[in-house]
Amino acid sequence: MAEAPTLDPWARLRAATRARIGLGGAGDALPLREVLGFQMAHALARDAVHAPLDVAALEAALHPHPVLRARSMAPDRGTYLRRPDLGRRLQEMEEPPAGPFDVAFVLADGLSATAVQRHAAPVLHACLARLPGWRVAPAVIATExxxxxxxxxxxxxxxxxxAVLIGERPGLSVPDSLGIYLTFDPRPxxxxxxxxxxxxxxxxxxxSPEPAAAKLAWLMREALTRKLTGTGLKDDTDPAALAAPAPPPGP
Incomplete structure (x- = not known):
């Protein structure tokens, strides 16, 4: 008499997370499909870290918003990964127009140029649509x-x-995650x-880009109202406020 199939107790948990749990076994090892899946995820993460940013394609995706180009003091990707301090210092930037501006957007490759290539332009366009009357600087595409x-x-x-839109460190489930860092009164x-x-x-x-842009626009408005960002600005977003454009900031 054939034995009844054993139900997988991990199935429901695996359906709720992208984490690698309850992978099973094949003798003393993992099943081949899990080994190959891990190797693929690892390769995608490595590719995201090392892939160069296609600046021309990103600039085209940002059209018609004006763009400036900049680069850090890290001369190449290898140096950038070994010397984080050089990635924080500006080497060169195209001549900016006269300010002042209410907000500047910086699109930096960070640790996943793939994330910036795929998601930064949609987020920026969605955010700009929520900022009527704001003085917005040209977007700066910064490499390394x-x-x-x-x-x-x-x-x-x-x-x-x-607002710095930057590629986050890839994981073994998501190689193209974008982060946004907002700072009031930016200075070294x-x-x-x-x-x-x-x-x-x-x-x-x-x-997705729309809710990310809505949250960013809300934070920007509150930052200028309270004249701060960081630990003093809590994300207690009113859902109704997210649906409305951010009013033009005061002086």
Whole structure:
């Protein structure tokens, strides 16, 4: 008499998460499909870290919003990965127009150029649609950039706020996650505790561009009202407020 099939006790949990749980076994090893799946995820994460940003394609995707180009002091990808400090310092930037501006957007490759290539332009366009009357600087595409690079760029542009859209460190489930870091009164020396972060912006199971842009616009409005970002600005977003455009900021 054949034995009744054993129900998989992990099936419901696996359906609720992208984490690798209850993978099973084949003798003393993992099943081949799990080994191959892990190797594929690892390869995608490595590719995301090392892939160069296609600046021309990103600039085209941002049209008609004007764009400036910049780069950090890291001369290449290998140096960027070994020397995070160089990715925080500005080497060169195209000459900006006269400010001041209410906000500047910096699109930096970070640790996943793939994320910036796929998600930064949709997020920026969705956010701009919520900022009628705001003085918005040209978007700055920065290569080999870390989050703090936005402080120097924002200061050079004369912006009251800087929002850095940057590729987050890839994981073994999501290689193309975008993060946004918002800083009031940007200038070199700002601490991470003086920023607000919106993370996990990606297509499968993450935050999509529209809600990410709505949350960013709300934070921007509150930052200028309260004249701060970071630990002093809590994300107690009113859902009704997210649906409305951010009013033009005061002086």
């Amino acid at each position: 950039g870390r989050v703090a690079l936005g402080d120097e760029i924002g200061a050079r542009l004369g912006a009251r706020l800087v 020396g700002r601490r991470d505790s003086e920023r607000n972060c919106i993370s996990n912006i990606h297509a499968v199971g993450g935050l």
